[in-house]
Each structure stands twice: as C-alpha cells, then as structure tokens.
Amino acid sequence: MYNIGLGGLFIAIILTLSYFGLDAYTRHGDKIIVPAVIGSKPFEAEAKLSEMGLRMKIIDTVYLDKMKPGVIVEQLPLANEDVKSGRMLYVTVNATSRPRISMPKLTDCSFNLAKALLKNAGLILGKITFEYAEYANNLVIGQKVGGRSIEAGQKVLKGTTVDLIVVDTELSPSSDSTSNASEMTVPEEE
Structure with missing residues (x-):
C-alpha cells in the first residue's frame, strides 16, 4: 500500500510540474503581431523584425514584372497573425532582373x-x-x-x-x- 501511495504522489508531482512547466516552455501568453513586410527591401524588413524579436529567412526568388525589383512579394506567417518571439518569418523576394x-x-x-x-x-x-x-x-x-x-x-x-x-x-x-x-x-x- 505504501508503494502505491508513493507512485500516486510521484504521478501527481509530474503532472503538476508538466502543467506549469509547459506554460513556461511554450511561452504561453507571449505573442507578437506579425507586421506586413510585403513591398519592403529585405534588409529593411529584417531590421524591423529584429526590433520586434522576430527572425527572417529568404526562401525563394521569383520574377513578377508588376512588383519593384528586390522587394518582398510574399511572407509567411501572414501580416497581423499572432506568433511567439523568436519566430522565423519566411519571405519570397522579387528578382532584380528578368530571367x-x-x-x-x-x-x-x-x-x-x-x-x-x-x-x-x-x-x-x-x-x-x-x-x-x-x-x-x-x-x-x-x-x-x-x-x-x-x-x-x-x-x-x-x-x-x-x-x-x-x-x-x-x-x-x-x-x-x-x-x-x-x-x-x-x-x-x-
């Protein structure tokens, strides 16, 4: 009977630590609203995102003749979404010359x-x-x-x-x- 009580106490402690530890680990309540960076130059967007605690990575380059050369044409996550600090923003940049x-x-x-x-x-x-x-x-x-x-x-x-x-x-x-x-x-x- 003594072992069952210790086992139950151990499980209760683990569940309690998991419950409160999970909030801290996932930074529950910590949110940043993603800014719109479409139309910005990558270096400008990176500076803006860095100030907000976000990171940026260029994942693709496309050519769109209706957009200015060298500007961001797509971003993920989208503008106005809630994310945690340190989140990576993935962007696509317009090529500087026609392919x-x-x-x-x-x-x-x-x-x-x-x-x-x-x-x-x-x-x-x-x-x-x-x-x-x-x-x-x-x-x-x-x-x-x-x-x-x-x-x-x-x-x-x-x-x-x-x-x-x-x-x-x-x-x-x-x-x-x-x-x-x-x-x-x-x-x-x-």
Missing part, C-alpha cells in the same frame, strides 16, 4: 497554340505577318525577335516580344499582310 528562358518552338503549330505557348513562357505576342499558302491555314511558319529569326531553345529574356509569320489561305497569292497583335483576332480552330 532568361528558352524560346519555345512555335513553328509548325497552330496560331492559337503559339499564342498559348508564348503566354505560358512569359513572352509577348508582337506583330503577325500573314503569308499566302494553299493549305495549312493559321499555321505558324516563322518566329522572330527584333526582326531576326530565332530558333527554339535559344535564350531570351522573359517579357520579350516575339513576332510570328502565319499562313493565311484566304490571301491572294501575290499579297502578304502584316497586322499588330493587339488589333487582330483569329477565329478559333475547330
């Missing part, structure tokens, strides 16, 4: 597919030149950057304008036509 990407193969595919490939690659559709051919209407037969032909796989800056040469079976054989991409519509293929 180089591989030029997609636009030739021998439909005009609509070429537009989708350009958009997915982060490239801009420029002038469209139509050339007559007896068959293969709306087939892309050439791609140019800065007036020069460009092969698939060559490196270009994201956001580069790409001009296309497209087959039009309805033109007269002796005439070619050039159109600005913003002014033109091509019927959807069936």
